[in-house]
Amino acid sequence: MTQVLLFNVFNGLIVGAFYALMALGLSLILNLSGVINFAHGGFLAIGGYLAYTLMPYVGFWGGLLLAPILTAAIGLVVERFLIRSLYGRDPLYSLLLTFGLAYIIEDGTRYIWGAQSLPYQIPAMLSSPLSTNYFFLTGYRLFMVALVAVAVGLLFFILKYTRLGVRIRAGTLDLETVSVLGVNVRILRNLNFGLGIFLAGLAGVLAAGMLGLQPTVGSSLIMPSFVAIIVGGLGSLPGTLLGGLLIGVASGITTVFFPSATEAVMYIMMGVVLLVRPRGLLGEEGRF
Amino acid sequence: MDTLNKQTANIVVWALLLAMPFWIKLLGGYTELCTQVLVFALAAMALNFLLGFTGVLSFGHAAYFGLGAYGVAMTIKYLEPSTPLALLVGVLVGTAAAAVIGWLIVNLRGVYFAMVTIAFGQVFYFITFRWNNVTGGDDGLTGWARVPINLGFTTLDILHNPTMFYYFVLVVFAIAVGIMAFLLRSPFGRTLLAIRENERRARFLGIPVERHIWLSFVISCLFVSLAGGLYALLNNFVDPRALRWDMSGNFVIIAVLGGMRSFWGPLIGAAIFVVLQDYVSSMTENWMSFLGLFFVLIVLFFPRGVLGIIRRKVTS
Numbered sequence: 174m175t176q177v178l179l180f181n182v183f184n185g186l187i188v189g190a191f192y193a194l195m196a197l198g199l200s201l202i203l204n205l206s207g208v209i210n211f212a213h214g215g216f217l218a219i220g221g222y223l224a225y226t227l228m229p230y231v232g233f234w235g236g237l238l239l240a241p242i243l244t245a246a247i248g249l250v251v252e253r254f255l256i257r258s259l260y261g262r263d264p265l266y267s268l269l270l271t272f273g274l275a276y277i278i279e280d281g282t283r284y285i286w287g288a289q290s291l292p293y294q295i296p297a298m299l300s301s302p303l304s305t306n307y308f309f310l311t312g313y314r315l316f317m318v319a320l321v322a323v324a325v326g327l328l329f330f331i332l333k334y335t336r337l338g339v340r341i342r343a344g345t346l347d348l349e350t351v352s353v354l355g356v357n358v359r360i361l362r363n364l365n366f367g368l369g370i371f372l373a374g375l376a377g378v379l380a381a382g383m384l385g386l387q388p389t390v391g392s393s394l395i396m397p398s399f400v401a402i403i404v405g406g407l408g409s410l411p412g413t414l415l416g417g418l419l420i421g422v423a424s425g426i427t428t429v430f431f432p433s434a435t436e437a438v439m440y441i442m443m444g445v446v447l448l449v450r451p452r453g454l455l456g457e458e459g460r461f
Numbered sequence: 462m463d464t465l466n467k468q469t470a471n472i473v474v475w476a477l478l479l480a481m482p483f484w485i486k487l488l489g490g491y492t493e494l495c496t497q498v499l500v501f502a503l504a505a506m507a508l509n510f511l512l513g514f515t516g517v518l519s520f521g522h523a524a525y526f527g528l529g530a531y532g533v534a535m536t537i538k539y540l541e542p543s544t545p546l547a548l549l550v551g552v553l554v555g556t557a558a559a560a561v562i563g564w565l566i567v568n569l570r571g572v573y574f575a576m577v578t579i580a581f582g583q584v585f586y587f588i589t590f591r592w593n594n595v596t597g598g599d600d601g602l603t604g605w606a607r608v609p610i611n612l613g614f615t616t617l618d619i620l621h622n623p624t625m626f627y628y629f630v631l632v633v634f635a636i637a638v639g640i641m642a643f644l645l646r647s648p649f650g651r652t653l654l655a656i657r658e659n660e661r662r663a664r665f666l667g668i669p670v671e672r673h674i675w676l677s678f679v680i681s682c683l684f685v686s687l688a689g690g691l692y693a694l695l696n697n698f699v700d701p702r703a704l705r706w707d708m709s710g711n712f713v714i715i716a717v718l719g720g721m722r723s724f725w726g727p728l729i730g731a732a733i734f735v736v737l738q739d740y741v742s743s744m745t746e747n748w749m750s751f752l753g754l755f756f757v758l759i760v761l762f763f764p765r766g767v768l769g770i771i772r773r774k775v776t777s
Binding site: 203207209255258259262263264265266268269270272273274275276277278279280281284396399400402403407433434436437440443444447448451 | 579
């Protein structure tokens with residue numbers, strides 16, 4: 174029983190790390206630009222499929238690095254030509270546009286790579302179990318958790334200590350003042366969007382190694398990311414991280430006792446949070 | 462002049478709807494297509510009650526649409542084979558869920574509101590998906606059909622006569638639309654418009670804004686679940702896709718396409734959407750890409766919708 178529980182808690186942590194990685198990207202874009210990027214799941218799928226295509230040429234490690242960068246580049250172009258014109262308009266329009274993008278990307282990946290699930294080969298050194306007793310501790314799972322931790326650490330480092338990061342944080346609080354102080358807000362929003370999409374691409378490569386590749390992988394991961402953001406608190410990146418991990422672990426534990434409520438539990442958590450603390454666990458008062 | 466125009470428009474709309482099963486055949490359509498237009502129009506008009514006339518963006522209306530549909534299907538299958546009773550149960554279930562969820566989210570605004578409605582929209586999707594011994598899970602709920610209505614002196618055979626079913630739906634549609642129009646013209650509806658235009662000012666005037674938004678949300682979801690019930694009756698079938706997020710997106714795009722600021726806008730949007738869907742999905746496998754492109758193009762080039770553009774042309 175303990176073994177099963179431990180297994181599911183650990184599993185939940187991994188899934189939660191996924192949600193968090195995706196939700197952090199969504200949060201970045203939402204905080205600075207006020208856009209709910211519904212196509213985020215699509216970008217995740219693109220990241221995974223690009224890594225799959227690149228693998229024969231650059232290997233697993235090259236794909237892990239290159240695929241998110243290429244995905245981010247696509248993100249920069251999409252922002253420049255489609256999303257930029259919608260800033261400052263009713264959030265309805267950016268939501269509808271990214272909704273449409275999500276459809277196009279899902280159908281596009283199906284067209285290019287096929288509807289059937291593709292296997293994604295991970296290096297042998299990562300796929301072996303580390304312990305006979307705790308069989309679920311495969312190298313790849315530990316590696317994923319570590320990599321997510323590094324990525325999140327890097328993200329917070331960038332936001333805290335680099336010029337770009339400081340500007341993103343300042344822009345989140347007061348974009349007008351940042352603009353008046355001479356920062357090119359267009360470029361700032363563009364780079365910020367790219368950063369968010371980079372995280373989605375990275376999550377896509379990691380997800381490919383664990384779940385394999387299907388065109389629908391993105392749309393199945395996007396809803397939990399929304400829940401993670403709401404539970405953690407809109408406008409707070411540490412909150413988003415916490416929210417992702419929490420709902421992941423909660424669904425992991427629920428799998429042990431009520432397998433059919435695995436998905437429902439995160440929505441119940443969201444309901445409770447909205448009831449008790451509408452701004453979310455770490456959200457600021459009065460921001461939304 | 463303006464009221465005269467409105468009256469003419471109303472007469473034209475009802476005349477077209479009454480005669481639709483006849484003229485659609487000349488254009489190569491069929492009766493079920495007309496019924497589908499009505500169902501989607503009702504759903505989008507109900508959404509527009511909240512979106513266009515209260516200024517609140519909900520992206521999760523498919524949940525209540527689907528609850529209405531499952532309410533109808535399960536009542537006929539498990540409880541009592543009666544079409545009116547089934548519709549009543551469907552509407553009650555959808556409205557009750559909306560009342561509870563609306564109460565949780567009524568303090569939120571803008572993007573936050575939209576995001577929470579999206580997320581909550583998925584709860585019921587997962588429930589119907591997972592609870593397969595009752596809901597049929599992913600395969601949907603089959604093995605039931607709409608039941609002819611016994612009026613005492615005569616029986617309306619809505620099951621075997623598609624035209625009869627169309628007029629049944631049209632009557633329900635007319636009642637629902639009539640109630641919504643009446644509400645929007647009442648002081649309550651005017652208050653909703655005031656909240657849409659300037660929420661802060663409305664609050665300073667002493668209007669209980671949250672209560673009004675909650676009521677508007679519940680009324681909107683009531684009619685959406687009615688539309689969902691009719692949708693289930695139309696197909697004699699219901700599956701979890703009726704309450705998935707893409708259905709919510711369809712309702713919003715229908716409302717925007719027709720024109721969010723006009724009462725009849727969503728009806729025009731629904732006609733275009735349903736006919737296009739029918740046509741394109743018979744032509745190509747890539748309906749999804751086409752739909753996505755459709756969303757993008759509308760947002761970039763027709764954000765005011767068909768009626769919005771016409772109105773602008775007329776006034777200028």
